Amino acid sequence: MTDLKIQLKAVEKAFGKNHVLNGVDLDVPKGASTVIIGGSGSGKSVMLKCILGLIHPDRGSILVDGREVTHLGAKDRDETLRKFGMLFQSAALFDSLPVWENVAFGLIQGRRMDRKDAYKTAVEKLEAVGLNEDVGRRFPAELSGGMQKRVGLARAIAANPEIIFFDEPTTGLDPIMADVINDLIVKTVKDIGATALSITHDMASVRKIADYVAMIYKGKIVWSGPIDKLDNSGNEYVDQFINGRADGPITDEAVKEALGKTA
Numbered sequence: 001m002t003d004l005k006i007q008l009k010a011v012e013k014a015f016g017k018n019h020v021l022n023g024v025d026l027d028v029p030k031g032a033s034t035v036i037i038g039g040s041g042s043g044k045s046v047m048l049k050c051i052l053g054l055i056h057p058d059r060g061s062i063l064v065d066g067r068e069v070t071h072l073g074a075k076d077r078d079e080t081l082r083k084f085g086m087l088f089q090s091a092a093l094f095d096s097l098p099v100w101e102n103v104a105f106g107l108i109q110g111r112r113m114d115r116k117d118a119y120k121t122a123v124e125k126l127e128a129v130g131l132n133e134d135v136g137r138r139f140p141a142e143l144s145g146g147m148q149k150r151v152g153l154a155r156a157i158a159a160n161p162e163i164i165f166f167d168e169p170t171t172g173l174d175p176i177m178a179d180v181i182n183d184l185i186v187k188t189v190k191d192i193g194a195t196a197l198s199i200t201h202d203m204a205s206v207r208k209i210a211d212y213v214a215m216i217y218k219g220k221i222v223w224s225g226p227i228d229k230l231d232n233s234g235n236e237y238v239d240q241f242i243n244g245r246a247d248g249p250i251t252d253e254a255v256k257e258a259l260g261k262t263a
Contacts, residue, residue, distance in 0.1 A: 005030040005163060005195040006051060011060030013046055020046045022219035033189060033196040035210040037241060039250065043219040044199040048165055052084065053077050085161035089168040091152035093140040100136035103155045125154040129184050146177035157188050164189060166198035170205045182208040203242055215241065
């Protein structure tokens, strides 16, 4: 795969005796949407935090636009972080700020944009996700969960980032609103020409937003490929996960571990 935006090579991370990442290799192509699937505790969130520099990996290499980012100084790290936008699982809005200021928070605080210009940008981004200027004057507590997700998405794209992370973007939403959010993700990513990297348990979301899929299991990528190969991956872990079957290698090993702990 050529023209990679992000590349992880043999990335490892442990917390004491808990080895969360055990040699992750991942290629994220530029301008495409890559989705990471895997069960709870498989290492998805830790991997994203390593890419962002919030956690330092114990070993391995992480490249963004071909540049090693695991040992950057503060100034270079801030420069790299400007490439990223993120939609958090819970939207993570500031309750004390009006919606428009939530959207423009990074522009005002991080980029020192004039508040008048930041307001204009915030309204534009809210409109891009189907919300009007009136919503921008409200506070997060006045919005439904689906509207809060839209605001979170508007904030993620406020600075027209090169890379957007989506952390469980449809969690807590009903199926209809989840599909609305999935459609908005596809549209907004395409409109700004960003590279997207998502983590999710929601297979409906995977099928809607992904160009490429990778599965992480016990801290390793056990399969990766284009979305049209997902149903015929030939990988028993992937097959079990995407079909939601109780029987299979994932359950068997989890049960053995549980029995071992209680024996």
